[in-house]
Amino acid sequence: MFVSRQMATIDFALDNLVWLILLVVLVVFSITIPNYFQIGIFANIVEQSTFVGTMAIGLSLIIIAGNIDLSVESTLALAAMVTGLLFATRGAGMGFAFTPEWLVIPISLAVALLVGAAVGATNAFFVVKLQMNAFIVTLASFIWVRGLVVAISGGRSAQSLPDSLRFLAIETVFYVPLIAWISIGGFIAFASILNRMPFGRHIRMIGGNKVATFRAGIKIDRLTTITFIMAGAIAGLAGWLLALRTSGATANLGTGMLFQAFAAVVIGGVSLQGGVGSLSGVYAGVLLLSSINTAINLMGMPAHFTQIIHGGLVLVAMLLDTLKTHIRARMI
Amino acid sequence: MFQPATELMMTTQPLLLLENIRKSFGAIEALRDVSFSVGRGEVVALLGDNGAGKSTLVKMISGGLEPSGGRILFDGEERTFRSPLEAKNAGIETVYQDLSLCTNVDVVANFFMGREITKKVFGIPVLDEKTMAERTAKAISDAGTRIPSLKVNVEHLSGGQRQAIELNRFVYFGGKLVLLDEPFAALGVEQTRRGLEMIRRVSDQGIGVIIITHIMQQAFMVADRIVVLRQGTVAGDVATSKTNLDDVIQMITGENIANLSAYQRKEGLPRTV
Structure with missing residues (x-):
């Protein structure tokens, strides 16, 4: 039997293992890869992490609450496409503008969030009200929402968002563009909700033991519904950020991001069983993936190596998860 | 009179x-x-x-x-x-083993499950961890139960300790x-001997x-x-x-x-x- 303080220390180390790994990886890359160690590279890693990272916030909340949402990638694309169609000036864009010009920021953001929330609410309806399996429901959404993206755009792309929106993706603070700061702000806000508010505590407990939370009078259905809507809206935010970054949207925008987000979530220490994980870990997971992508680019390796390495990383992360569970079990 | x-x-x-x-x-x-x-x-x-x-x-x-x-x-x-x-x-409450606790969170979180104490920070309800931890510690020590740390996840605790948490929680929130x-x-x-002792202590309080x-x-x-x-x-x-x-x-x-x-x-x- 360990002394409790030792136990807490080991718990802390295991929970933050991914930050340690990130640090080691960055040091190794900085030493072995020429030109890796410079502020521009690190800023680029943070910028690259914006979209998968933001999407991973919502995905993490859902998984910690003991559910699953495969639809976030398509939701991201839908929100980006709606933003592009309404406010871009070329291609399929309709170029709606406002006076004063800056009004386009809150309006386009609200539209993107609403689009995401609507998809989330649809998922919640089938999962909570009709008691359908979340995996199947959100897999269906993954497909039909992507179909909707193609349908509303007619397969065309929308280009050239107004400068009043674009500046968020161009202007930097401490070498990092504003959209990346928005994503980091999202991580901090939702980490606070998860750790410090009753809502966060409750969804974590639902993910841990549904029966116990039900018996304690916690409204599981209501909270699950909110979590799905939140995950959708956050995916909408990610889509809005990506539309700003690419100055518009194409019908296949964001393809493959779902698995990167899953990889980040798992690497970040979120258990797919539910109830376990932190958003700080998930952000480290996203940064780790981006660091490796950047290393591959710098070394001039073909891009498909990225996929092989990402796949390997997910396996390593699962292995670590199993190992951690094993260590924790032996601590009793 | x-x-x-x-x-x-x-x-x-x-x-x-x-x-x-x-x-x-x-x-x-x-x-x-x-x-x-x-x-x-x-x-x-x-x-x-x-x-x-x-x-x-x-x-x-x-x-x-x-x-x-x-x-x-x-x-x-x-x-x-x-x-x-x-x-x-x-x-009235039924205590089943492992059906009333979330092992993935700490003792305090379990003690106040669904009845969390909050304080307002800029109008937002935030968990008042300090107050909850103090009350949990008091309730558990009043009942004569010993749990190494309240900040530890319940998965690290023994069956007897888990039962003690459930019973103490029940008593604390006015169970009859x-x-x-x-x-x-x-x-x-x-553990069974301690459990039986605990039942006696619970009933001594009029429950x-x-x-x-x-x-x-x-x-x-x-x-x-x-x-x-x-x-x-x-x-x-x-x-x-x-x-x-x-x-x-x-x-x-x-x-x-x-x-x-x-x-x-x-x-x-x-x-x-």
Whole structure:
């Protein structure tokens, strides 16, 4: 039997293992890869992490609450496409503008969030009200929402968002563009909700033991519904950020991001069983993936190596998860 | 001036009174004319063979089933509990092992599950961890339970410690009647001893306890009264001090003790048919 303080220390180390790994990886890359160690590279890693990272916030909340949402990638694309169609000036864009010009920021953001929330609410309806399996429901959404993206755009792309929106993706603070700061702000806000508010505590407990939370009078259905809507809206935010970054949207925008987000979530220490994980870990997971992508680019390796390495990383992360569970079990 | 009379009434009126409870599922009568009571601070052991109707009765008291006939009086009022939550709000709770705790969060989070204390920070409700930790620590030490750290996840704690958390939580939030369904099924000897001690301490605070068990020795160690169910009726309702193992086994099986084998007698096992 360990002394409790030792136990807490080991718990802390295991929970933050991914930050340690990130640090080691960055040091190794900085030493072995020429030109890796410079502020521009690190800023680029943070910028690259914006979209998968933001999407991973919502995905993490859902998984910690003991559910699953495969639809976030398509939701991201839908929100980006709606933003592009309404406010871009070329291609399929309709170029709606406002006076004063800056009004386009809150309006386009609200539209993107609403689009995401609507998809989330649809998922919640089938999962909570009709008691359908979340995996199947959100897999269906993954497909039909992507179909909707193609349908509303007619397969065309929308280009050239107004400068009043674009500046968020161009202007930097401490070498990092504003959209990346928005994503980091999202991580901090939702980490606070998860750790410090009753809502966060409750969804974590639902993910841990549904029966116990039900018996304690916690409204599981209501909270699950909110979590799905939140995950959708956050995916909408990610889509809005990506539309700003690419100055518009194409019908296949964001393809493959779902698995990167899953990889980040798992690497970040979120258990797919539910109830376990932190958003700080998930952000480290996203940064780790981006660091490796950047290393591959710098070394001039073909891009498909990225996929092989990402796949390997997910396996390593699962292995670590199993190992951690094993260590924790032996601590009793 | 009227105080003594009121007090007398309070003490004579049982906490829980079941009157001629009936429950039928279609043509099957699971319970017939079941009547018994549990007083404040009284520990009642509910015994009976499999299928005697214990589970049905327990569900009726804790709000999973409604009786087909008869009355349930709790705290002097006629009540029917439509859901476990209703029963819980009235002060009745069933403690099942591992069904009422989230092992993925710490002791404090479990203690205040669904009843978190919050403070407003810029108008936003934020968990008041400090207050919750202090109250949990006090409640647990008042009950004489020792848990290494309240900040540790419940998955690291033993079965006995988990049970202690559940019972202390129940007491802290004003519970009046607790039902324990096979509470020591998965516990070791020392943990069981501490668990029995804890039940005594809980009942000393005026809380009624119904303990359902198959292990006769435990019933004799902790219960003030033993109620035996057989084929849906009360086959015996006796003070523990006025009965013995053989009599209780006879009530459970309905057979004369002489018909049981020497082995069954020694082990206190009912005869399996």
